[in-house]
Amino acid sequence: MHAKxxxxxxxxxPDAGRAVLPPAHDPRGLGAPLPGHxxxxxxxxxxxxGGLLPATGAADPAFRSVLHGRGDxxxxxxxxxxxxxxxxxxxxxxxxxxxxDIPPGGYSWWYVDSISDDGxxxxxxxxxxxxxxxxxxxxxxxxxxxxHSSLNVALYGPQHRWVMTERGRSAVERDxxxxxxxxxxxxxxxxxxxxxxxxxxxxxxxxxxxxxRGTVRVYPEAxxxxxxxxxxxxxxxxxxxxxxxxxxxxxxxxxxSWSGKAYLxxxxxxxxxxxxFNTWHWSRAHLKEGALVCYxxxxxxxxxxxxxxxxxxxxxxxxxxxxxxxxxPDSRWGIARRTRSDIGVAEVRRTWEDTPFYARSELAxxxxxxxxxxxxxxxxxxxxSSPLVQFMLPYRMPRxx
Numbered sequence: 179m180h181a182k183x184x185x186x187x188x189x190x191x192p193d194a195g196r197a198v199l200p201p202a203h204d205p206r207g208l209g210a211p212l213p214g215h216x217x218x219x220x221x222x223x224x225x226x227x228g229g230l231l232p233a234t235g236a237a238d239p240a241f242r243s244v245l246h247g248r249g250d251x252x253x254x255x256x257x258x259x260x261x262x263x264x265x266x267x268x269x270x271x272x273x274x275x276x277x278x279d280i281p282p283g284g285y286s287w288w289y290v291d292s293i294s295d296d297g298x299x300x301x302x303x304x305x306x307x308x309x310x311x312x313x314x315x316x317x318x319x320x321x322x323x324x325x326h327s328s329l330n331v332a333l334y335g336p337q338h339r340w341v342m343t344e345r346g347r348s349a350v351e352r353d354x355x356x357x358x359x360x361x362x363x364x365x366x367x368x369x370x371x372x373x374x375x376x377x378x379x380x381x382x383x384x385x386x387x388x389x390x391r392g393t394v395r396v397y398p399e400a401x402x403x404x405x406x407x408x409x410x411x412x413x414x415x416x417x418x419x420x421x422x423x424x425x426x427x428x429x430x431x432x433x434x435s436w437s438g439k440a441y442l443x444x445x446x447x448x449x450x451x452x453x454x455f456n457t458w459h460w461s462r463a464h465l466k467e468g469a470l471v472c473y474x475x476x477x478x479x480x481x482x483x484x485x486x487x488x489x490x491x492x493x494x495x496x497x498x499x500x501x502x503x504x505x506x507p508d509s510r511w512g513i514a515r516r517t518r519s520d521i522g523v524a525e526v527r528r529t530w531e532d533t534p535f536y537a538r539s540e541l542a543x544x545x546x547x548x549x550x551x552x553x554x555x556x557x558x559x560x561x562x563s564s565p566l567v568q569f570m571l572p573y574r575m576p577r578x579x
Contacts, residue, residue: 272401273366274419274444276357280323284448285310288357288364290371290396291553292425292440293540299436300334300530300540300553301427303373303394305357305364310451311562312344313571320450324350328575329362331375331390334530337432339390341377346579360578371396371442375429392429396440399423400468400493405444409477414447414454421462421469421489439464452559453478461517463545463552467491470545472501472518475557486518488546501545506554509537515556520544527551534570535561 280286285308292301308323309315315326327350330342343360351358355366361376373394379387398420405417418441425440441462447454458475468491474484488498502522506515509532517524524543531538536557543552561567 272403272419273369273398274364274371274442275354276352276364276366277354278446280308280446281448282323283320283450284308284323284446285451286323286444286446288442288444290373290394290425290440290442292396292427292438293551293553294335294427294436294438296436297551298335299337299427299434299438300528301394301425302330302332302334302530302538303375304330305359305373306330307350307352307357309344310447311571312575313568314344314577316450316568322347325579327359329359329364329375329377331377332531333390333429333432333434334528337429337434339379339388339432341379341390342575343377344575344577346577349578369398371398389431390429391431392427394428395426396420396442397424397426398442398493400489400491402489402493402495404495409454413449414451415445417444417446418471418487418489418495419443421471421493421495422464441469452563455557455559456480457514457556457558457560459516459554459556461541461543461552461554463543463550465546465548465550468493470498470550474518478559498546504543506539506541509539509556511537513537513556513558513561515539515554517541517543517552517554518545520547524552524554533574534567535559 274288276288278286285306287307287310288305290301290303293299306312306326306328308320309326309328312326312328315323318326325347326344327347328342328344331339333339345360349360357364363374365372365374373396375390375392375394377390379390399422401420402418405415408414408416420440420442423440423442424437426435426437428435455478456476458473460471460473462469462471465488469489470486471489472486474482476482484500486498486500487495489495501518501520504517504519504522504524506517506524506526508514509529511532511534513532513536515526515537521544524541526539527542528540529537530540530553536555538553538555541552541554543550545552
């Protein structure tokens, strides 16, 4: 799980875009589609990390204003926007590997998201080892990552479901190509990812304890071998495995099936996530050819970062100019949301997740001259660490040791 798996250090330096703040948005975050978007099938996207190396010194006031929505710097980004390939031997593996070592205090997760071709359904699935949002892992001192594992499944749309049950080390089995967490399994075989879901809603005080069962298959259209360090010490690594893919969803409970566009990535770290980051804002979108990821935020040491990566049709990443800032309405929990757009304007179509410390949203936006639907995430790890949120979390993610 360390940087040694992912290639020699390589710096990519995009220049900054000029921010144009948008007009006021619908306060509920349910604004109309962008002009010209009509009722086309939704493009796809969702939340995750993008990797950048911090500046060697303190961030200047102009750059700090970008993070908090007060403008955009007038010069080049310099090291603020650099993307640095994780140091080590050249990447030689396509697809996920589930048996990498995870140090005490560390984590590893694999993430899938999708929107159906008809735009009615959405999905995120995250397989956590050393669950970064687990109150039990945090309280334990984080000595044994595998003792705090879970499969988070979220279905959005007409048949909404949300499950995340933490399980102990005895419920986890893994090798290079297979990960089992309790009764559910994640397998990489034949160049595709298969997720067999056998879960249930076990949240406390939820009167309907509904099962969530089915099979999800992700077929990458492009695979990327390059992983990126999110910090100078390479304690946090992001690997966009498949910037674009097709997905087939066959659920028996609830009884739904659909196909759509998808995305797959992997994150791993050698320290708690809240040590590495205070906040971030992330978004991604499918383009006509390839995909785009924008990522910005504040690290735990106060340094700031912002960058955009375009993946071509073959999955090869390259930096592009950072689009202007597009402010978004705060979530109902008061999470500050923001994204990037060619015209400095984006609209919230649906809020997928609204919690005390993060929000995940489906947006109408414009990247590189194309109208897209992007899924965006804003995270506040300072809120996550607060005693009140730590008290609340066990009610949402129960544990079965």
